[in-house]
Amino acid sequence: MKIDTSTLVTYPAGETRGRSAVVGVVPVGDRYGVIVAETPFHPLDHTWPDQPADTGTIGGAAVTDCVTGAVRDGEQTVHLGADIPARRGEPGWSWLVVHVTGAPLEGEVDLVVDAGRRRALSAGHTGCHLAALALNAALAGRWRKEVPADGLGNPDFDQTAITSSRIEPYGSRDVYRLGKSLRRKGFTADGLAEDLPEIARRTGDLLKEWIAADAPVRIDSPGAELTARRTWRCGLPGGEVGIPCGGTHLSRTSELGAAAVSLRLSADGAELTMITTLSPP
Incomplete structure (x- = not known):
């Protein structure tokens, strides 16, 4: 699944709930990384990992971790965390919130952060x-x-x-x-x-x-x-x-x-x- 847009985030405004469309699913070890168009989840920042990631549920499935991802424009490989070969915000990349869960998801999903x-x-x-x-x-x-x-x-x-x-x-x-x-x-x-x-x-x-x-x-x-x-x-x-x-x-x-x-x-x-x-x- 090609991802050509960055994730929009609502957590800066204090949001802990949302609903959005799944735009991609990537492997994260033996689990799945679900990417949506807009999320209230705060991911671990790979450049200055001071605040731990939010946990909660996505589509009813438990979110055990939430990491930063990035994909170069025109490509399909999603790089995660410390493996991202670009500086944060570098042009030519889409920057993503990747929700780590035990099942792949599709369609519209509810997102609920552990408030x-x-x-x-x-x-x-x-x-x-x-x-x-x-x-x-x-x-x-x-x-x-x-x-x-x-x-x-x-x-x-x-x-x-x-x-x-x-x-x-x-x-x-x-x-x-x-x-x-x-x-x-x-x-x-x-x-x-x-x-x-x-x-x-x-x-x-x-x-x-x-x-x-x-x-x-x-x-x-x-x-x-x-x-x-x-x-x-x-x-x-x-x-x-x-x-x-x-x-x-x-x-x-x-x-x-x-x-x-x-x-x-x-x-x-x-x-x-x-x-x-x-x-x-």
Whole structure:
């Protein structure tokens, strides 16, 4: 079956249900990858796999995974995940959401996302962005040189040093590299281990303050294509901030409930890990 159009997605608007036509079925190991014209399912991003894929049902069959696919225009081979030989959004390719299930499907199908799991991951992702901004503020005094600033005007430690991010249900885990490259950019790591408890306290206090502010959250999207460059925006007391993001989110910070932040240095001092934990109201 030839696929000549990209999947349209509705999850940026918070949708968890839909109905659409099957446009293709591809093998995924010993299972099937069902592709539809439009879906509410959020797939794992193969370039920055921070938020896990949605699960749920498609045509009544369980969706156990959801991955990104791509097919070159005029060809029929669908490449999946890490095997995609093109950059995200590269012209000349159709970009697809592939629903992994146990049976091939055809015709019109109902799509139902596990809404509870989606909400838990959305909370984790919203909390992750807020914690990153709070960490930037807590570390602002450790820069000796000017570096790009975040939306609140603080040196953007998060975007400068991050090596991996993992969104979890009601939480997140972010890992930062504190190597020579970061030091050359002006970051001072001297005495960081001793100051870590105070930095964690300041980060956590600011996160709690923003949650209590009941700030509005929204996703700006220039289009419904999977590869559209979407932006997370939050109207914090210090001003509205925006962060490029392809994930899902809650609509207000107060929905995050209680929050806790812990910071850990690796034994060699080369990595800093921030763990954010949320307890929904």
